[in-house]
Amino acid sequence: ILLKEVDPANLQPRAPIVVVMGHVDHGKTKLLDCIRDTDIVSREAGGITQHIGAYQVEKNNRKITFLDTPGHEAFTAMRARGARVTDIAVLVVAADEGVKPQTVEAIQHAQEANVPIIVAINKIDKEAAQPDRVKGELGEFGLVPEEWGGKTIMVPVSAMTGQGIAHLLEMILLTADMENLRANPNREAVATVIEANLSQNLGPVATVIINTGTLRVMDNFVVGSTYGRIKVMKDQTGHAVESAGPSIPVLIAGIPVTPQSGDILHAMPSEQIARQQAVSVMLLKEADIIKKRGIGEIISQISSGQLKQLKLVLKADTKGSLEALKQSISQIKNESVGVKIILSGVGNITESDVMMAAAGGGIVMGFNTTIYSNVKKLSERENVEVLNYNIIYNLLDDIKKILTGLLEPEIIENILGRAELKKVFLTEKKEMIIGCKVISGHVENKTKVRVFRNGQLTGEGVINSLKSFDKAAHDVNEG
Numbered sequence: 001i002l003l004k005e006v007d008p009a010n011l012q013p014r015a016p017i018v019v020v021m022g023h024v025d026h027g028k029t030k031l032l033d034c035i036r037d038t039d040i041v042s043r044e045a046g047g048i049t050q051h052i053g054a055y056q057v058e059k060n061n062r063k064i065t066f067l068d069t070p071g072h073e074a075f076t077a078m079r080a081r082g083a084r085v086t087d088i089a090v091l092v093v094a095a096d097e098g099v100k101p102q103t104v105e106a107i108q109h110a111q112e113a114n115v116p117i118i119v120a121i122n123k124i125d126k127e128a129a130q131p132d133r134v135k136g137e138l139g140e141f142g143l144v145p146e147e148w149g150g151k152t153i154m155v156p157v158s159a160m161t162g163q164g165i166a167h168l169l170e171m172i173l174l175t176a177d178m179e180n181l182r183a184n185p186n187r188e189a190v191a192t193v194i195e196a197n198l199s200q201n202l203g204p205v206a207t208v209i210i211n212t213g214t215l216r217v218m219d220n221f222v223v224g225s226t227y228g229r230i231k232v233m234k235d236q237t238g239h240a241v242e243s244a245g246p247s248i249p250v251l252i253a254g255i256p257v258t259p260q261s262g263d264i265l266h267a268m269p270s271e272q273i274a275r276q277q278a279v280s281v282m283l284l285k286e287a288d289i290i291k292k293r294g295i296g297e298i299i300s301q302i303s304s305g306q307l308k309q310l311k312l313v314l315k316a317d318t319k320g321s322l323e324a325l326k327q328s329i330s331q332i333k334n335e336s337v338g339v340k341i342i343l344s345g346v347g348n349i350t351e352s353d354v355m356m357a358a359a360g361g362g363i364v365m366g367f368n369t370t371i372y373s374n375v376k377k378l379s380e381r382e383n384v385e386v387l388n389y390n391i392i393y394n395l396l397d398d399i400k401k402i403l404t405g406l407l408e409p410e411i412i413e414n415i416l417g418r419a420e421l422k423k424v425f426l427t428e429k430k431e432m433i434i435g436c437k438v439i440s441g442h443v444e445n446k447t448k449v450r451v452f453r454n455g456q457l458t459g460e461g462v463i464n465s466l467k468s469f470d471k472a473a474h475d476v477n478e479g
Contacts, residue, residue: 016179018089035169056247121135131154194208205255214244312362321392371386444475
């Protein structure tokens with residue numbers, strides 16, 4: 001909605017934003033370094049002196065923005081928070097090793113995000129290189145090279161010698177032309193946070209890429225549920241800049257708290273409007289209006305006709321089990337709702353699986369897999385349902401029940417703490433203000449409460465506001 005332009009006449013061409021993905025040892029970092037080193041313009045300007053999470057290179061007097069992020073995990077985390085920052089994905093595959101599990105995962109992440117894929121077949125300088133074998137393997141995942149009658153651009157490259165790098169950059173620009181990438185530089189800026197950290201000199205800082213508009217020093221802005229003013233802005237060479245337009249990455253300071261990657265920054269006309277907008281976002285979060293992806297929400301969307309496709313992340317203990325599951329799921333038919341496996345693989349359920357489900361608005365299903373505590377915590381935080389099975393038919397039955405709206409969601413109750421009522425200060429029709437002492441655990445704001453008298457339940461409610469003495473608090477501990 002923020003990027004929508006009323007008058008198409010205001011739109012101007014912008015640089016493509018590219019993410020590089022692939023298997024861990026196939027040369028992603030080396031390729032990015034090689035691309036950066038071949039850029040004569042940045043070298044003349046003093047080189048890239050500080051890591052800001054993204055940088056621009058120039059080819060044929062046109063710029064290309066590269067995200068310097070660790071592959072598909074960061075890419076999907078940003079998508080999970082509602083950001084669509086990437087225009088093109090470059091998939092790096094080693095010519096001597098071919099397609100690996102992480103390669104497949106990267107393909108699935110890019111395809112689910114509907115991002116054009118260019119394949120860079122790396123390490124062609126090696127004796128064991130077999131680029132045609134790589135092309136054949138990629139064809140199994142819907143990536144067929146143009147010379148074989150397909151639509152996927154595949155470029156042989158060597159990050160060691162620099163061979164094919166210039167051609168790869170030309171293909172990125174050609175793909176960008178076909179995508180017709182445009183933005184309006186003459187409006188308030190909307191940007192996406194790529195990464196953020198705490199600087200000793202500047203406090204919280206963030207690398208942002210401008211999606212549209214122009215961001216200027218001293219602009220008021222909202223990012224997440226906080227607001228601030230741009231006090232410092234630096235480019236990829238570490239030089240201070242006064243403004244940045246579409247597709248340009250910059251490091252900014254003036255943020256009260258460190259934001260998350262994928263958060264959207266929106267410039268505002270004044271501090272007052274920025275403050276009001278930040279309060280609105282906070283209220284939305286507190287009221288829990290932000291979309292939930294649990295089974296209950298998915299079933300309700302299917303029942304009301306809002307959801308036409310159930311998206312699954314599927315994990316299994318062996319390749320045989322995975323193939324049997326995929327085959328059985330493909331045969332499940334429903335008149336109004338389809339099933340799409342957006343990511344599948346062998347092994348335990350990982351944080352990356354949960355983020356993929358979060359980004360796609362789906363659920364995670366595992367067969368004979370383990371869910372570790374860090375994955376469980378992430379799934380709770382991202383409101384993603386993770387279900388595990390040891391009988392194939394139970395998994396298939398549950399998919400059918402979800403599609404027909406018959407599956408009853410499992411309700412897990414988590415008791416946070418107990419408090420003793422000491423005094424009633426105010427009683428109104430719908431709520432009371434009461435003084436309590438926490439006698440075990442802790443009490444959190446916005447949580448559900450039950451009131452007991454002499455062991456009998458007398459009422460239920462939700463905490464609207466919580467104070468410790470006269471100060472507002474998110475939670476209050478025992479004692």
